[in-house]
Amino acid sequence: MPNASAKRAELHRMVMPGHMCPWGLKSLDLLKREGYAVADYKLTSRAEIDAFKAKHDVETTPQTFIGGERIGGYDDLRRFLGKTVRDKGAVTYTPVIALFAMAALMAGAASWAMHRSVLTVHAAEWLIAIAMCLLALQKLKDVDGFATMFLNYDLLAQRWVPYAHVYPFAEALAGVLMFAGALMWVSIPVALFIGTIGAVSVFKAVYIDRRELKCACVGGDSNVPLGFVSLTENLMMVGMAVWMLLKPAGVGVGH
Incomplete structure (x- = not known):
């Protein structure tokens, strides 16, 4: 960590008419939040940028x-300040946690709007239906990318490759119909x-x-x-489908 008595920094960042580097802005913000007085040098042309890179033998x-010591780019600055730097290749459950949290909030909101309570059968059903829709949406953003990864393990897709492209649409269809409580003979x-x-x-x-x-997923x-x-x-x-088949009449979705 830097000495608290020497809280001064120089930042050289790209600020061109057609592009302001976001990493430069993040570096500036981080330095200020850490209490540094920042000499903010803006590189406003391609010639200035190329000259700066050549002078300091840097690529970015x-x-x-x-x-007086070159710390480096944004990630290097975070490391210097003792902060974590996310490994872009590391496995993470964050996207799934965020997705299911949003599904739960949306289901609770819908249940409150209808029943003035979030603890209802509707809320539980909608949680699953909304989660299915959101999961399908993630896949539909790049169907071919999903299909390529899906083929690594799905048994049916490995025998009939087009199924990998059908799956996201099927999941979306089932989720939307279950949320609406419609066409259960399809969903x-x-x-x-x-x-x-x-x-x-x-x-x-x-x-x-x-x-x-x-x-x-x-x-x-x-x-x-x-x-x-x-x-x-x-x-x-599977559980949602079985529940739809076996649930008592007049309970939950569609009623």
């Missing part, structure tokens, strides 16, 4: 200097079918074959590890 901007078999195949595929890949794969660019999350997604669909 921004660059921070503290006490129930779709959810049962894709959920059962998915659960068997994940269980085999992770718990029998012991493979370490990334989960395609939140899209093709996911760093979520395959396992509990994807298995839960599929069992959730």
